[in-house]
Amino acid sequence: MFRRSSPWQEKESEVTPQSVYLNRRQIMTGAGALFGLTALGGIAASARETRTLAPLKAMKSDFDPGEELTPESAVTSYNNYYEFGTNKDDPAAEAWRLKVKPWTVKVDGMTDKPGNYALEDIVDYNALEERIYRLRCVEAWSMVIPWLGVPLAPLIRKLAPQSGAKFVRFETLADKSQMPGIRWPVIDWPYVEGLRMDEALNPLAFLAVGLYGKELPNQNGAPVRLVVPWKYGFKSIKSIVRISFTDDMPRTAWMKSAPSEYGFYSNVNPEVDHPRWSQARERRIGEFGRRETLMFNGYGEWVADLYRGMDLQKNY
Amino acid sequence: MPKVPMNVLRFGLKPLAFVAMLLPFLWLAYSWYFAFQGLPNGLGVNPQEASNRFTGDWALRFLLLTLAVTPFSKLIKSPKPILFRRMIGLYALFYAVAHVTSYVWLDLYFAWGDIWADILKRTYITVGMAALLLLIPLGVTSTKGWIRRMGSRRWRKLHMAIYAIAPLAVIHFFMMRKGIQIEPLVYGAIYLALMVPRVKARLVTRRRASPA
Numbered sequence: 038m039f040r041r042s043s044p045w046q047e048k049e050s051e052v053t054p055q056s057v058y059l060n061r062r063q064i065m066t067g068a069g070a071l072f073g074l075t076a077l078g079g080i081a082a083s084a085r086e087t088r089t090l091a092p093l094k095a096m097k098s099d100f101d102p103g104e105e106l107t108p109e110s111a112v113t114s115y116n117n118y119y120e121f122g123t124n125k126d127d128p129a130a131e132a133w134r135l136k137v138k139p140w141t142v143k144v145d146g147m148t149d150k151p152g153n154y155a156l157e158d159i160v161d162y163n164a165l166e167e168r169i170y171r172l173r174c175v176e177a178w179s180m181v182i183p184w185l186g187v188p189l190a191p192l193i194r195k196l197a198p199q200s201g202a203k204f205v206r207f208e209t210l211a212d213k214s215q216m217p218g219i220r221w222p223v224i225d226w227p228y229v230e231g232l233r234m235d236e237a238l239n240p241l242a243f244l245a246v247g248l249y250g251k252e253l254p255n256q257n258g259a260p261v262r263l264v265v266p267w268k269y270g271f272k273s274i275k276s277i278v279r280i281s282f283t284d285d286m287p288r289t290a291w292m293k294s295a296p297s298e299y300g301f302y303s304n305v306n307p308e309v310d311h312p313r314w315s316q317a318r319e320r321r322i323g324e325f326g327r328r329e330t331l332m333f334n335g336y337g338e339w340v341a342d343l344y345r346g347m348d349l350q351k352n353y
Numbered sequence: 354m355p356k357v358p359m360n361v362l363r364f365g366l367k368p369l370a371f372v373a374m375l376l377p378f379l380w381l382a383y384s385w386y387f388a389f390q391g392l393p394n395g396l397g398v399n400p401q402e403a404s405n406r407f408t409g410d411w412a413l414r415f416l417l418l419t420l421a422v423t424p425f426s427k428l429i430k431s432p433k434p435i436l437f438r439r440m441i442g443l444y445a446l447f448y449a450v451a452h453v454t455s456y457v458w459l460d461l462y463f464a465w466g467d468i469w470a471d472i473l474k475r476t477y478i479t480v481g482m483a484a485l486l487l488l489i490p491l492g493v494t495s496t497k498g499w500i501r502r503m504g505s506r507r508w509r510k511l512h513m514a515i516y517a518i519a520p521l522a523v524i525h526f527f528m529m530r531k532g533i534q535i536e537p538l539v540y541g542a543i544y545l546a547l548m549v550p551r552v553k554a555r556l557v558t559r560r561r562a563s564p565a
């Protein structure tokens with residue numbers, strides 16, 4: 038069942054010439070050319086198509102921390118999305134290559150309703166809500182972002198996991214032809230994330246299809262991404278193409294890459310240090326100094342119960 | 354190779370090289386001038402991270418450039434490039450100090466407890482610190498006076514520390530990045546390429562020296 042009127046089908050992409058601007062990355066690669074770096078980093082230049090982001094209608098929700106929003110320009114230009122490159126400005130420069138319409142999500146594993154679902158069949162665009170969440174990256178920076186989307190729990194129920202299913206596993210698209218970063222073995226592609234079933238059913242867990250009143254820009258994980266604000270940003274997997282139900286704890290991409298650094302839970306926790314970054318403080322993008330990081334990113338009232346009795350030093 | 358007269362080298366090319374190698378720093382200072390005021394700037398929305406990385410990159414580039422001078426000089430069969438070596442090395446130190454300053458001042462704002470914890474706990478920072486601590490004495494003893502005082506043999510020995518400092522910096526870079534990333538590997542490959550002729554030369558002299 039396809040609803041033809043979905044916003045994804047409305048606008049055709051338009052062709053605009055690649056904008057010429059000088060930013061830090063270009064200055065740096067220019068400098069790096071000294072050492073022949075650009076030869077390695079170069080991908081055949083082709084006409085850059087930018088998608089017009091359609092506005093989305095959404096109800097306001099109670100999820101609003103009342104904090105100053107991170108400017109949209111920052112949210113959409115400073116991204117970690119390694120499928121498009123490992124520098125913060127790579128995704129904004131490269132993600133236009135991603136084709137988001139049509140989009141199918143494969144549902145499999147321990148479910149009574151496996152199959153390939155059109156995005157419009159799993160996200161009801163007439164029932165979108167806006168939620169303003171803090172986003173805390175493991176690299177010790179944070180943002181406040183107005184997402185548009187639907188709560189995850191009703192979708193999980195609709196997808197009818199079997200009683201033995203204890204985890205939900207998510208997978209990001211991994212297509213070399215659209216994602217230049219995949220040429221490099223940064224991690225074992227595709228990107229995989231997971232939640233325990235009760236985490237996925239928590240009212241905070243959210244499936245976003247937009248931000249700042251419009252469709253998600255590609256660099257932010259278009260067309261559909263997870264948002265789990267009490268966990269480090271990398272848990273909020275982008276551009277989801279597969280949702281699987283399983284009784285086995287999924288091995289996430291980062292767990293495979295560095296098991297001693299990344300655990301399955303990855304809850305924001307100022308007391309558990311990461312070997313690369315102290316997690317006690319964070320820089321809110323736009324602020325000069327650092328502020329204290331809050332346990333569960335300040336969402337303890339919603340999620341602390343999920344982890345009652347667990348040793349969070351061990352289950353990081 | 355065209356012959357470059359000595360005075361052109363000393364009074365023309367050297368000051369030019371000095372200014373050229375200062376340019377990244379000038380760009381950084383210029384960008385921070387705007388970043389401090391919260392204005393749009395070349396460092397982007399997380400200027401602290403950008404300036405940590407920018408200075409780290411340049412420190413490493415100048416370290417490798419220092420190592421490239423001797424092979425280059427041999428390649429063109431002229432000792433003239435050696436005239437630039439000290440300046441490049443000092444620039445490596447300059448950018449390494451700027452790097453740490455960026456981190457200690459602009460990023461962590463003198464939160465000494467956190468900084469100390471970082472140095473002890475975060476291995477990549479421990480490694481970076483080791484590189485810097487080794488680099489400082491090379492900078493201090495880079496003058497003619499020190500060469501005289503130490504004697505050129507001992508001075509040379511000390512300055513061979515650069516062979517260890519550069520890979521420490523590469524390891525620091527590799528460890529700091531998440532996953533397996535290409536950039537630090539490229540720098541590592543450049544380091545190895547620059548070391549090959551040196552190791553070869555050493556093996557040759559050793560073979561000659563040993564009665565076989």
Ligand code: HEM
Pocket residue numbers: 401402403405406407408409410411412413416449452453456472478481482483484485488522525526529
């Ligand atoms: C010779 C000495 C050093 C060199 C050549 C060096 C070089 C580098 C390089 C190349 C990077 C990666 C930049 C990038 O991602 O593009 C880096 C990152 C970093 N270095 Fe160093 N480093 C040195 C010493 C230090 C020391 C002593 C410290 C701290 C006390 C330090 C702290 C850091 C930090 C915190 C980062 C991460 C930057 C960020 O993402 O915010 N480094 N360094």
